Amino acid sequence: MAVFNILHITKYQYNFAVKESSNEIRLFPHNFENQDVLHYDLMISHYPEVTYSNDYHGNKVGHFNILEAHDEMIIQSKMLVRINHSLKIPEIDDTKVSAIDLHNDIYLLRLSYPEKIKKQAEIEAILKEIHFEEKSIIDIAYACNQYVFNNFEYTKGITNVETTVDEILGHKKGVCQDFAHVLLQLLRTAGIPSRYVSGYICPNESGMRGEGATHAWVEIYTPKQGWLGIDPTNNIWTMDNHVKLSVGMNFKDCSPAKGSFKGLAQQTLSVSVQIGYEDGRHIQEINDVALQKNSVVFELQSNHTEQQQQ
Structure with a gap:
């Protein structure tokens, strides 16, 4: 049996402001036979209202929109989980x-x-x-x-x-x-x-x-x-x-987070996971996630927008 305190931070950054961002997240640990969720907390930049549903597979899904212009979106998921895989x-x-x-x-x-x-x-x-x-x-x-x-x-x-x-x-x-x-x-x-x-x-x-x-x-x-x-x-x-x-x-x-937005901008995604133990130790890993490449048309339009801003 083990207890872990996990902090998962997802950071999207855009080279130009975007708006009307619509998002779907699956960052909620399961309660099942050998895993107990002792505590969970979710924080999202710009403080949108989050609604919840369950998908076909039984996962809890969060839905939220950020309507105002923004050049960064941060999703912070914090959980305290107890695991006992000897049961399985x-x-x-x-x-x-x-x-x-x-x-x-x-x-x-x-x-x-x-x-x-x-x-x-x-x-x-x-x-x-x-x-x-x-x-x-x-x-x-x-x-x-x-x-x-x-x-x-x-x-x-x-x-x-x-x-x-x-x-x-x-x-x-x-x-x-x-x-x-x-x-x-x-x-x-x-x-x-x-x-x-x-x-x-x-x-x-x-x-x-x-x-x-x-x-x-x-x-x-x-x-x-x-x-x-x-x-x-x-x-x-x-x-x-x-x-x-x-x-x-x-x-x-x-996918832990996915969505869409309005605006001609290139996005980057960074994911940080910090794991804490009962004895006070912790470890952190930060990864820049490779996203799907933009189309040639998008790149041309984005470059033109950037030149206009200079």
């Missing part, structure tokens, strides 16, 4: 994929469909290589997890939030969200309902990749044990230092 350590379980009753559960059925990609034959070859048809659900998940860990290089700056599974398979490099997307393609092709998980991996001095920052992993469904978390970036089942924020089909369903 996978048991010895020989249940096969054929035992999953997909036809009577639309949600599980949807999560068992692999994405349509050009390199699907490569995915099927990997599954054949690990002899997935002979294995249980738990063993397939572990074998696929191990394959991704051993055959993909953890490298920052190669990919962004728009990188496709085909591209990841091509260069075999990426970060946690890329590892999760490849693992999802493998598991769903094998017929296992699987979902993307967004959250944090809190440092435990074991040197795991992704510690102290936003993290991503995968959950698989088994008829006997329900949802189990598995982390391809570190080749482990989820532990007491994995804090869960949201779940979905992929990253797009779990």
Whole structure:
């Protein structure tokens, strides 16, 4: 069991003022079997009114607008969370994929469909290589997890939030969200309902990749044990230092913050995560997030606007 105090700061900055910003956030940690949210606090610059709803996957979603002109938007999410993953350590379980009753559960059925990609034959070859048809659900998940860990290089700056599974398979490099997307393609092709998980991996001095920052992993469904978390970036089942924020089909369903605005401006995104321990220690990680590139037309218009301002 572990208790973590997490401060997550998302900062958007614009080179020119924008207005009528409309936003959607998924920054609310789950209360579930092995995770208790002891305290939560949300602060947003310009103090907009936030309304809440639950999405298809059961995630709590915040919606807000900033109508006035602004050149910066800061979202500060603070949480105190207690984790006890010993409640969800996978048991010895020989249940096969054929035992999953997909036809009577639309949600599980949807999560068992692999994405349509050009390199699907490569995915099927990997599954054949690990002899997935002979294995249980738990063993397939572990074998696929191990394959991704051993055959993909953890490298920052190669990919962004728009990188496709085909591209990841091509260069075999990426970060946690890329590892999760490849693992999802493998598991769903094998017929296992699987979902993307967004959250944090809190440092435990074991040197795991992704510690102290936003993290991503995968959950698989088994008829006997329900949802189990598995982390391809570190080749482990989820532990007491994995804090869960949201779940979905992929990253797009779990994006911590997304939205739109009016104005001809280029934006930059910086994410800071600070994690505190019960003994008073803390660690902080700051990342500049790679966003989708602007169109050529946008760049030309933006450059023209900038020249007029000089």
